[in-house]
Amino acid sequence: MQFTYRAKQGRQSEASGVIEAVDLSTAVHHLKQMGLYPLEIVPLEQKSSSSPGDPGRPLSRGELSLWARTLGQGIAAGLSLTQALHLLGTQEEGRSVGHVASQLEKQVTAGVSLGDAMGRMNPPFSPVAVSLVHAGETSGALEEVLEALAVQVEGEDDLISKVKAAFAYPIFVLVIGFGFMLFSNWVVLPRLVSLFQETGQQLPLMTRLMMGFVNTFAWVIVLLGVVAFA
Numbered sequence: 001m002q003f004t005y006r007a008k009q010g011r012q013s014e015a016s017g018v019i020e021a022v023d024l025s026t027a028v029h030h031l032k033q034m035g036l037y038p039l040e041i042v043p044l045e046q047k048s049s050s051s052p053g054d055p056g057r058p059l060s061r062g063e064l065s066l067w068a069r070t071l072g073q074g075i076a077a078g079l080s081l082t083q084a085l086h087l088l089g090t091q092e093e094g095r096s097v098g099h100v101a102s103q104l105e106k107q108v109t110a111g112v113s114l115g116d117a118m119g120r121m122n123p124p125f126s127p128v129a130v131s132l133v134h135a136g137e138t139s140g141a142l143e144e145v146l147e148a149l150a151v152q153v154e155g156e157d158d159l160i161s162k163v164k165a166a167f168a169y170p171i172f173v174l175v176i177g178f179g180f181m182l183f184s185n186w187v188v189l190p191r192l193v194s195l196f197q198e199t200g201q202q203l204p205l206m207t208r209l210m211m212g213f214v215n216t217f218a219w220v221i222v223l224l225g226v227v228a229f230a
Contacts, residue, residue: 003027003043007036014039022110023120058123061157063097065150068129071101072146081142082109100124113137182218185211 002020005027009015015036021027024041031038059067067088074084085105092098100121107117115134118125129149136145189211196203203211 003041005031005036005038005042006040007031007038009036020106022107022112057096058126059096059100061153063095064125064129065153065157066092067097067100068146068153069150072143072150075143075146081114096124114142181210185215 002018003024004016004018006014006016019027019030021030024043027041028038031041070088070091071084074087075081079087082105085101085108089098089102089105092101103121104114104117107120108114112120113134115130115137118130118133132145132149133142136142139145189207192207193203
């Protein structure tokens with residue numbers, strides 16, 4: 001993890017730059033060993049959160065699945081954890097997954113466990129993913145846990161896709177039906193109203209109720225739209 005710092009150097013001069021350390025306290029310790037008195041230390045990620053690949057958001061399901069499966073396959077193939085992270089960071093360079101892998105590699109190389117490193121990097125990883133990795137490291141079955149995490153995430157993604165597809169048709173029918181009601185209420189019924197008025201008759205009760213309901217509902221939709229885009 002990198003930090004930008006501003007520190008006192010001697011009695012009158014100041015120094016600034018970038019230092020790499022596992023965490024803030026370690027960065028302070030390194031600066032003091034260099035004979036500097038820290039005045040300000042800020043994680044570099046906070047100053048470049050808009051840079052390409054910077055994980056300022058949780059990883060998407062697809063990204064998390066890619067991260068877990070690729071890392072697990074690397075470990076299963078005989079690579080060390082740091083080697084697998086380095087390979088993933090190189091393959092996905094410039095993307096959020098690659099940036100996360102590179103940051104994790106630095107912390108793991110410094111002696112931090114993968115689960116702890118993931119927890120420190122919040123928000124890319126959910127608490128569930130961090131807990132699963134902790135469990136995998138403790139049990140010595142990290143590659144199996146990573147594969148299970150990828151399968152779980154892909155299953156959730158597939159389920160959400162199926163639910164969206166299942167709701168798509170009813171919503172389509174509802175929109176078409178409501179559109180037909182609006183068309184009837186604003187185009188067809190006014191002509192019927194004129195016809196009934198010319199003959200001196202009153203519209204049937206159900207027709208009047210439907211017209212009132214559709215008009216009220218349409219105005220509610222319009223007002224909600226105005227509030228949403230205001």
